[in-house]
Amino acid sequence: MKLSTLVLLTALAPSTGHALPTLSNDYARARAEATARHLPLFVDVWAPW
Amino acid sequence: MNKEFLTGYRVVFTPSLYVIDPASGRVAASHYGGLSLAQLNEFLDGGARDLGARPLAPADSALAQAEEALGHGQLPEAVAAYRRALALGGASWPQREPAMAELAWTLMTSGEHQACADLALAEAPGMNRGPGFARVVLAGLLSANMADTTAWAVAARAKLVPLAREATAITTIARNDRFQLYQELMAGTDLAGDTVATVQWGDRWLAEIERTKPANDDERSALDIARVDAVSMLGTPERAIAPLEASERAMPRNYNACLRLAQVLSDAKRYDEALAACDRGLARVDGPLGRTWLLETKAGAFIGKGDSAQARAVLEEARRSANQIAMASNRDNNLRRIDRLMAEAQK
Numbered sequence: 001m002k003l004s005t006l007v008l009l010t011a012l013a014p015s016t017g018h019a020l021p022t023l024s025n026d027y028a029r030a031r032a033e034a035t036a037r038h039l040p041l042f043v044d045v046w047a048p049w
Numbered sequence: 050m051n052k053e054f055l056t057g058y059r060v061v062f063t064p065s066l067y068v069i070d071p072a073s074g075r076v077a078a079s080h081y082g083g084l085s086l087a088q089l090n091e092f093l094d095g096g097a098r099d100l101g102a103r104p105l106a107p108a109d110s111a112l113a114q115a116e117e118a119l120g121h122g123q124l125p126e127a128v129a130a131y132r133r134a135l136a137l138g139g140a141s142w143p144q145r146e147p148a149m150a151e152l153a154w155t156l157m158t159s160g161e162h163q164a165c166a167d168l169a170l171a172e173a174p175g176m177n178r179g180p181g182f183a184r185v186v187l188a189g190l191l192s193a194n195m196a197d198t199t200a201w202a203v204a205a206r207a208k209l210v211p212l213a214r215e216a217t218a219i220t221t222i223a224r225n226d227r228f229q230l231y232q233e234l235m236a237g238t239d240l241a242g243d244t245v246a247t248v249q250w251g252d253r254w255l256a257e258i259e260r261t262k263p264a265n266d267d268e269r270s271a272l273d274i275a276r277v278d279a280v281s282m283l284g285t286p287e288r289a290i291a292p293l294e295a296s297e298r299a300m301p302r303n304y305n306a307c308l309r310l311a312q313v314l315s316d317a318k319r320y321d322e323a324l325a326a327c328d329r330g331l332a333r334v335d336g337p338l339g340r341t342w343l344l345e346t347k348a349g350a351f352i353g354k355g356d357s358a359q360a361r362a363v364l365e366e367a368r369r370s371a372n373q374i375a376m377a378s379n380r381d382n383n384l385r386r387i388d389r390l391m392a393e394a395q396k
Contacts, residue, residue: 025051027051027053027054028053030071031069031071031074032071034071035071035072039071040068040069040070040071040077040096040097040100041067041068041069041070041071042066042067042068042069042093042096043054043066043067043068043069044064044065044066045051045054045055045060045063045064045065045066045067046063046064047063047064047338
């Protein structure tokens with residue numbers, strides 16, 4: 001099971017034209033980083049089947 | 050890997066998407082299934098709305114409760130809250146169609162198949178022909194197909210198949226939803242005895258898979274998985290062998306192509322080649338779920354060869370691996386599959 005987390009929800013403007021950086025399989029770090037920056041967390045739980 | 054999140058949020062479906070308040074851990078938005086980019090933007094906006102300072106209208110508040118319950122795997126509570134939100138919001142509520150789709154998927158995931166099909170029959174014909182309509186129809190048809198040939202399912206399918214056909218033409222739906230529509234149209238027409246239509250839907254699905262050029266390994270794996278589903282339902286495993294061999298070469302560190310190749314080789318009764326593909330996958334795999342799948346496939350190939358002793362030994366290994374799977378529904382499904390294979394290996 002894979003977990004991708006995205007901290008910078010506010011950076012999701014499609015006009016940026018860049019792939020957004022994600023943290024893979026490290027929820028604790030993503031949550032700590034988002035808490036410190038007062039930003040919501042986007043989590044994608046997926047599996048390659 | 051990720052066990053704390055999967056158990057803490059009681060994840061029951063993949064893919065599942067969440068917007069979470071990191072300070073409290075509260076789920077502000079949740080969703081089962083894939084999303085197009087436009088749907089993803091709406092989903093994120095919904096999460097941001099929920100976390101915003103403004104008080105929510107009653108229907109939006111009920112929707113937030115539904116999504117929070119869904120995000121914690123509390124499916125009956127989510128169903129009740131979605132129904133409450135829809136009743137409060139009324140016909141003109143902007144969130145009506147997305148909420149209807151989430152309700153349908155939650156019913157389907159809960160195993161409330163007749164309720165899901167009934168919802169689709171009642172609501173889908175009057176919905177706008179967009180992503181919400183497609184998801185409601187998909188959940189309803191999948192639920193009817195799960196109930197096989199019971200009377201209510203046969204009657205529901207007769208009305209849902211034409212709606213699903215209509216949904217495949219909607220250009221704004223996520224590819225994952227369209228692929229699942231093809232799959233359920235194949236299953237639905239097969240259950241209705243319309244084998245010509247089943248083959249037509251399968252060919253259309255495979256043609257779309259073959260037209261799609263994957264941008265990365267994850268997309269290649271997703272397409273391969275769909276390819277295996279399509280050829281399995283068509284009963285033509287040979288059609289997927291060459292593309293899967295190409296995927297294995299293209300992704301030398303990824304177990305996925307080995308697993309899918311092993312499945313189609315086994316279906317084609319090329320058991321020795323299937324066993325070799327499983328062993329190549331086992332050398333690449335890094336988690337209990339993939340390992341379990343590879344071991345189950347390997348055991349199936351041994352059963353196909355008539356080597357029950359080897360099959361049983363591999364299944365014992367598969368059981369140890371399955372017990373390490375964090376997501377309860379996956380763990381239980383695999384343990385049940387291992388029990389079935391073990392029963393076959395003991396005949």
